[in-house]
Amino acid sequence: MQAAIAEASTRTSVDFDYLMAQARVESALDPSAKARTSSAAGLYQFTNQTWLNTLERHGATHGLGWAADSISSSGGRARITDPSMASAIMELRYNPEAASLMAGELAGDNADYLQQTFGRAPDHTELYLAHFLGAAGAREFIAAHAADPGREAASIFPRAAGANRGVFYDNGRARSLGEVRDLFAAKMENAASGQGGFGSFSSHAGGWGAPVMQTASAKASATPAARPSMAQVLTSTFGSNTNSGSAPAHVASAYSKIARFGL
Known part of the structure; x- marks a missing residue:
């Protein structure tokens, strides 16, 4: 897991410590984690929509153009245009290398947005807020916090608070x-020091589950199930002739690159 995250950090220029801490918080470093109350899955608990949006924007940069080309966005919603590709595309969330790369790219997008908004680089907490609330939600949170840190958070984010009482409330008392x-x-x-994620929020262990959220936290299973490599996903999708002349050229090219990287 550490090698996949380190590679993603290098290739996306996102701080390794942040990506490692985020993975610990989200899934306790379990690449097979699945939230019970939302579509969030994998090492970084990407929901269906966040995964498709991020993969569409950044997949081609990392040899996943075959997946990005099969995704289309309209009206703020992403969809897979080729149903035969759906399983392979969504299965990539469970691949540590693919998930780490897309988590790095998403963090980079959020960091750029907050940098442009506030004229400074976000710290790790602010970057995670963008992961948790979405970039626009983080912008609203940071601005409101600067104006009045004592204001009840649930009054600004009622939908998020309704889905995440363990975050926004302390034994029924609204947190500021x-x-x-x-x-x-x-x-x-x-998490940065190697401790676990959101396990203390027992009422929400296994997922946040509100549309406003981009991702969901999930408890790790005791023995993570083995997941196929990206090369294996391509092979299972396009058959054993992936690297021969019978597969689409962009798929064969992606297979060759991925196989060389050992992913």
Whole structure:
């Protein structure tokens, strides 16, 4: 897992410590993790829509053009245009290399957005807020926190709070923006030091489940199931002739690149 995250950090120029901490928070480093109350899955708990949107934007950069070319967006929603590709595309969320690369790209997108908005680089807590609430939600949170950190966070994010009471409430008492931020900061610090993710939020272990969220946290299983490599996914999708003349040229090219990388 560490090797996949390190490679993604290098190739996306996103801080390794952040990506490692995020993976610990999201899935406890279990690439087979699946949320119970949302579509979130894999090492970084990508929901269906966030996965498709990110893969469409950045897949081609990392040899996944065959997947990106099969995704189309309209009206803010992404969909797979070729049903025969659906399983292979969504299965990539469970591949540590693919998931780490897309997590790095998404973090980079969020960091750029927040940098442009506030004129400074976001810290790890703010970057995770963008992962948790979406970039626009993080922008609203950071601005509101700067204006009044004592304001109840749930009053600004009612849908998020309804789906994540363990984050926005403490034994029924609404947490302030400052308290929510401190909660995330502590979780990221603990994860960076090798401790677990959101297990203490027992009422939401296994997934957030609100449309406003981009991802969902999930508890790791005791023995993560083995998942196929990207090369194996391509082979299972296009058959054993993937690297011969019978597969589409862009697929054969992707297979060759992925096989060389050992993914």
